[in-house]
Amino acid sequence: MLTTATLASPESRAAATPMMEQFIEIKAANQDCLLFYRMGDFYELFFDDAVQAAKTLGITLTKRGQHLGKDIPMCGVPVHTADDYLQKLIAHGHRVAVCEQTEDPAEARKRGSKSVVRRxxxxxxxxxxxTEEKLLSPSESNFLMALARVKGMGDEGYALAWLDISxxxxxxxxxxxxxxxADIMRIDPKEIIVSDQLFHxxxxxxxxxxxxxxxxxxxAVLFDSGSAEGRITRFYGVSTLDGFGAFSRxxxxxAAAAIAYIEKTQLSERPPLARPERETSGSTLFIDPATRGNLELLRTLSGQRDGSLLKALDRTVTGGGSRLLAERLMSPLLDTDAINRRLESVGWMLAESDLSDGAREALKSLPDMPRALSRLALNRGGPRDMGSIRQAMESASMxxxxxxxxxxxxxxAEALAAIGELPPKLCALLDAALGDELPLLRRDGGFVRAGYHEELDEMRALRDQSRKVIAGLQQKYAEDTSVKSLKIKHNNVLGYFIEVTAGNAGALTDDAAKATFIHRQTMANAMRFTTTELADLESRIANAADRALTIENEIYDRLSAAIVEASDLIIAAAHATSVIDVSAALAALAEEQGYCRPVVDDSVTFSITAGRHPVVEQALRRQAADPFVANDCDLSPSDGRDDGAIWLLTGPNMGGKSTFLRQNALIAIMAQMGSFVPAGGxxxxxxxxxFSRVGASDDLARGRSTFMVEMVETAAILNQAGPRSLVILDEIGRGTATFDGLSIAWAAIEHLHEVNRCRSLFATHFHELTALSEKLVRLFNATMRVKEWEGDVIFLHEVGPGAADRSYGIQVARLAGLPASVVERARQVLSQLEEGERTNPAHKLIDDLPLFAAEIRQKPAQNAEPSAVEEALAHVNPDNMTPREALEFIYALRAKLES
Incomplete structure (x- = not known):
């Protein structure tokens, strides 16, 4: 196979045909991309590009000639379906350089028969x-992110810039x-650029x-902080960034790296980017990557949107609204004023249901303004994008x-004010200029409304009604000459001409007529003439289609420039409509599902009455199954304490522990994103x-077993959680031996209680842990209730105070279909194991709480006098003592302690 490096060699270029030499030269400048090389109606790929593309796209790999004695692999895709193939290549991680013909083939032929069309x-x-509509999901943002680090700032010198050119x-x-x-996962970019140095x-x-x-x-030059400000000011055409705000190096x-990359990929085109908006670090709820995955906020663990929280919440009717809802879901707020501002909007929409329904109906006809604007600004749009802008402006005004x-x-109110800033003159201009039925491409013409441009109307009439125009001129000449048999005819030699019989020729050849009619040909029985008017008309008819398209393209360019000039106002209005869409959608969701407005404040209260899992509840309704069982959860401080509570949740598998854990985390997220929540209060x-540690998974690519992943995630929680955190832990320690796991879970609970001091839900099958509630004042036992009936277990899915005495694992195994002999044998083994553990060893441990005593207990002062016990221990040799002497010594030590 001929590689890119081989192609770039002088020998390779010298041996290439003119066309292949051009391909090699362009490919050498774009080595990290597949090259879509335009040839007529196809984009062709050659050499290893063709091999990779054919494999990814599942298309036939052919060959075209030879190079350096070897066949040249080739494959191609039609230009009119290229977007479909691009989508598949991009999804597989490829980058594509689109190489177009930049001159007409006829112009190339003028330079010689073997000349290659410029590309x-x-x-x-x-x-x-x-930016293409086919390549983008209407409901998902398409963020490009740049990650930069400034030297000398240590672990704190990072910054992220992300933009969506669509x-x-x-x-x-x-x-x-x-x-x-965690910050990167919150934004969910589709592509991240970093400097070479940082990447390694x-x-x-x-x-x-x-x-x-x-x-x-x-x-690395793209990320140079020294030249960054200059690059940004040049892009926005300003002399200083003072009006943009204060930014760190x-x-x-x-930001400059992101702009540089856009300039690199878009070449001469400039997308209509809003001015960079700075987010305050720590202004949003920190959700670590493992927690995002466990809670399935945007996608399920299998990568599907169905079954995610976003899918359950999304009632928006516009693409922009759906994207804004996803952004709010991924970035819940910490500012209670901002949260309650959003909740106020949802509550108002819920109260004004008729108004909300009317708004949603109006929004349904609202096209995606920002994406249409972006395509127009980048010269990838068409008349329908202009029509989308027109319709969106009309719908927004309505x-x-x-x-x-x-x-x-x-x-x-602020959103409505932003909509009011849309320029009415632009809307009027688009309405006057654009027709009702618009083509996809500008080159097709026919998008300018009749009556808007006089010359265009005339050219269209000539193009479409040339026979009628010629007939009208024929009648005029017949009346002027009084020759009723006068005809205007056409042939390929003379073009259009006037023909009269030889007997009527005198009317066109007398002195008065000669000023108008020009003799062209004499026939046996007829004479042929032309006029300056007819020749001009012929020329205009021949060029009418081209002239009409030229005029339409000139109008298109003016309209496009007017739209791009108003881009800031259009983007702001589009965001405003998305805000209204999200508020109305969340109100519709609350009414449909019976959600309540949460109280959100700066306390450490966490009290949920009759809470439900939003995804599971809707799934049960779709299946017409039993209704979801609501449960309370109260992790608020009690008895005058400042820190929240920890619930230790026990109960059987299939009892609903994981669902209960997740629903409380999701309710917190929904409340802080500004949504009503699935609860009675x-x-x-x-x-x-x-933080959420729910479920089991491995990371074999990085050498991590399921248990290792569990411990890494648990370590992250215990090292980072604080008093205002919410921690959800499920089955910590179950991935190892029983006593190892119990010990780890035991110590983790103590750490949460004594060090993290956070609000927490801790589900476990280690029933021994319930003994901790006797000594840990903020720890409360809760259990999933079950009933046993004639040997069967019935899961009630209810959470109540208390502790489970067993896990009902064998009953669940029987429900799963294990053979009856296996189930019965399991019962026998369990009975024997339980017989040997009648006493709960946990009670022996709680007297030694906390396990952090070694850390907490202060060391004696260096010059302090030794105690009587220490003095006795210093003068004894245990190796020389008999068992009786050792026992007597212990009694003596006890007496010293009691004295």
Whole structure:
């Protein structure tokens, strides 16, 4: 196989045909991309590009000629279906350089029969720079992220910049090594660029390994903080960034790198990016990557959207609304004022149900303004994108009129004000210029409304009604000459001409007529003439189609420029409509599912009455199964204490422990994103960090067993959780030997109680742990209730105070279909094991609490006098003592302690 390196050699170029020489030259400048080389109606790929593309796309690999004595592999895709193939290549991690013909083949032939049509790369297609409607999901943002680090700042010098060129969104935030992966996962980018140096930093290798192929190294010069401000100001056409806000060096470096990458991939085109908006570090709920996966916020563990929390919550009717809902779900707030501002909007929409329903109906006709705008700005749009802008502006204005007489809350009022800033002249211009039925491509023409442009109407008439125009001119000449038999005819030699019989020729040849009619040909029985008017008409008819398209393209360019000029107002109005959509959608969800408005404040209260799992509840309704069993959860401080409680939850498998754990975490997330929650009542003191360790998985690629993954995640929780955190732990220690696991779980609970002091739900099958509630004042036992009936176990899915005495594992095994002989043998073995453990060893341990005594107990002062017990121990040799002497010595020590 001829590799890219081989192709770039002088020998390779010297041996290439002119066309292949051009391909090799362009490919050498784009070595990290598959090259889509335009040839007529196809994009062709050659050499190893063709081999890779054919394998990924499942298309036939052929060959075209030879190079250096070897066959040249080739495959191709039609231009009109290229987007479908691009989507598949991008999904498999490829980057594509699109190489177009930049001149007409006829022009190339003028230079000689063997001349090659000029071609050049017009765009690099990467996962984070997509704009085509076919390549984007309407409900998902398509973020490109840049990660930068400033030297000398240690673990704190990181910054993230992320933007979506399809919508114009552009944001920045500072980060740190300990939360870097969590911040990245919160944003969920499709592509991440980092400098070469950072990419090979061993300290970040675990982060990049987790993120996988979405991380792309780029030259370090793109991330230079010294030149960053200049790059940003040039892009936005400003002299200073003072009006943008204050940014750190790392943030500037990240923002400049993102802009540089956009300029690199989009070449001469400039997307309509909003000014970078800075997020305050720590302004959102910290959710570590493992917790995001466990809670299945955007996708299930299998990668599906169905079954996720987002799918259960999404009642939006616009693409922008769905994207905003996902962003809020991934970034719940910590600011109670901002949270309650959102809740106020949802509550108002719920109360004004008629208004909310009307708004949702108006929003259904709202196209995706930002993405249409982006395509127009990048010269990838068409008349339908202009039509989308027109329709969106009309729908947004109608939405504003709908709310004109209402006393909307602050968030809705601000959104309506932003919609009101849309320029009415632009809307009027688009309405006057664009027709009702619009083609997909500008080259098809026919998108300008009749009556908008006089010359265009005339050219269309000539193009479409040339016979009628010629007939009208023929009648005019017949009347002027009084020759009723005068005809205007056409042939390929003369073009259009006027023909009269030889007997009527005098009317066109007299002195008066000669000024108008020009003799062209004499026939046996007829004479042929032309006129300046007819010749001009012929020329205009011949060029009418081209002229009509030229005029339409000129109008298109003016309209596009007017739209792009108003991009800031359009982006702001689009965001405003998304805010209204999300508020109305969450109100519709609350009414449909019976959700309540949570109380969210700065306390450490966590009290949920009749809480439900939003995903499971809806699944049960779809299946027409038994209704979901609601349960209370109260982790609030009690008895005058400052810290929240820990619930130790025991009960059988299949009893609903994991569902109960997850639903409380999801309710906290929903409350802090500004949504009503699935409960009869909820009071949430803002959670600053959410940790969840639920389920079992391994990481064999990094040499981690299921138990090792469990311990790593548990370690992260115990090392990071604080008093305002919410910790969800399920079955800690079950991946190892029983006593090892029990010991780890025991010590973890003590650490949560004594050190982390956080609100926590801890589910376990180690019933011995329930003894801890006797000594740990903030620990309370809770259990999943069951009933036994004639040897069967009935799961009630109810949570109540108390502790389970067994796990009913054998009953669950029987329900799962284990052979009856195995189940019966298991009962016998369990009975024998239980016979040997009649006493609970846990009670022997609780007297030694806390296990952190060794750390907590203060060391005696260096010069302190030894105690009587220490003095006695210092003068005894245990090796020389008989058993009786040793026992007597112990009694003596006890007496000294009691004296």
């Amino acid at each position: 050049d790369v017009v765009r690099l297609v990467t996962p984070g720079t997509l 919508t114009g969104a552009f944001r920045l935030v500072e980060s740190a090594g300990g939360r870097l992966l 930093d061993d300290a970040l290798r675990p982060v990049f390994d987790t993120l996988g192929r979405i991380v792309t190294p780029q030259p 790392a943030e500037l470096a990240a 939405l504003r009129r709908l709310f004109s007489d209402s006393a909307a809350p602050e968030e809705i 909820a009071h949430i003191g803002v959670v600053d960090r959410l």
